[in-house]
Amino acid sequence: MTSITGAYFYPEGRSESLPVTIHILANSQFSIVDHQQNIIATTSINDVAVKDRLGSVPREIILPNIGLLTIESSLSVNAWLAQSTTQSKIAKLESNKPLILASSILVPAVLYLFFKFGIPNAAITFAEYVPQSMVEIASRHTLLALDKSVLSVSELSAETQEKYQGHWIQIRQKLNLPSPDFNIQFRQSKTMGANAFALPNGTIVITDELVELLEHNADLLTAILLHEIGHVTHKHSMRLIAETMATSLAVDYFFGDLGALIEAFAGLSNTVIQNQFSQKLEWEADNFALSQISILDLESDSFARAMEKLAATLPEESKFQYLIQSHPLMRERIENARKAL
Structure with a gap:
């Protein structure tokens, strides 16, 4: 079992936060435990909503009808959350290094062709119909x-x-x-x-x-x-x-x-x-x-x-x-x- 410390839990409908520890279990399960070792909730990483990563801002996990969980962003935390099937497609694409590399080459090339040939050719057609x-x-x-x-x-x-x-x-x-x-x-x-x-x-x-x-x-x-x-x-x-x-x-x-x-x-x-x-x-x-x-x-x-x-x-x-x-x-x-x- 792997544990993640330094997390905070915000119960649904309440404004206060509780310092908690996350215990990562088998089969994508994890538990949220307070400092008295009381289990607040046990659920699957696939049953929660993981918000997209934004720089070094703490990661947020929404537990439906339970509350909000925040964790400091780190390599290990990001790797764990990347397993979520509910993670947005955009976030997954942003973490795909081969795709990022290909995009950095293809996007400028496509834009160049668009401005160099696409717009002038379209302008010729436009001029004929004014x-x-x-x-x-x-x-x-x-x-x-x-x-x-x-x-x-x-x-x-x-x-x-x-x-x-x-x-x-x-x-x-x-x-x-x-x-x-x-x-x-x-x-x-x-x-x-x-x-x-x-x-x-x-x-x-x-x-x-x-x-x-x-x-x-x-x-x-x-x-x-x-x-x-x-x-x-x-x-x-x-x-x-x-x-x-x-x-x-x-x-x-x-x-x-x-x-x-x-x-x-x-x-x-x-x-x-x-x-x-x-x-x-x-x-x-x-x-x-x-x-x-x-x-x-x-x-x-x-x-x-x-x-x-x-x-x-x-x-x-x-x-x-x-x-x-x-x-x-x-x-x-x-x-x-x-x-x-």
């Missing part, structure tokens, strides 16, 4: 907000704008692009500088500063325009929205109960993941532009030259920036464009 009415509303509201904040009316002459519009109508017809129709607009922006961006409904905004940087070269401007058309054609805006939403929900679901530390990690993870998605989308848009240039009567190095002019306005890049910025490194994009010649 109603056009929602795309139009989102695009109009976005442009309106930008017009009230960082954009202002273009200072390019009406003649210049009409010339580019006519040129791009011809480009559009040659490429036979799918819907939506593309609406090219000019804006001035000291905040954004030389830039161009596309909204989901096919509106493409080109800044005066970009036109000046490219020295009014229609081929170079068209190369940049093709890049933005690539974003619209591949529904990148809708995909990015879906990826960002799904990533946030997934991080909250998997890690939301771990407190402020995980909240900070979730925010960082979401940023890094979103940046990786954006890099992928930028490469897609670049390669779309390069494939379309070969169809048009443009100089073959138009996109590379346009990117080189943009790169000259930016600070020197480092490999570290590749990990934290949303776009691929400019020099890598230029090299990719040169290889396509």
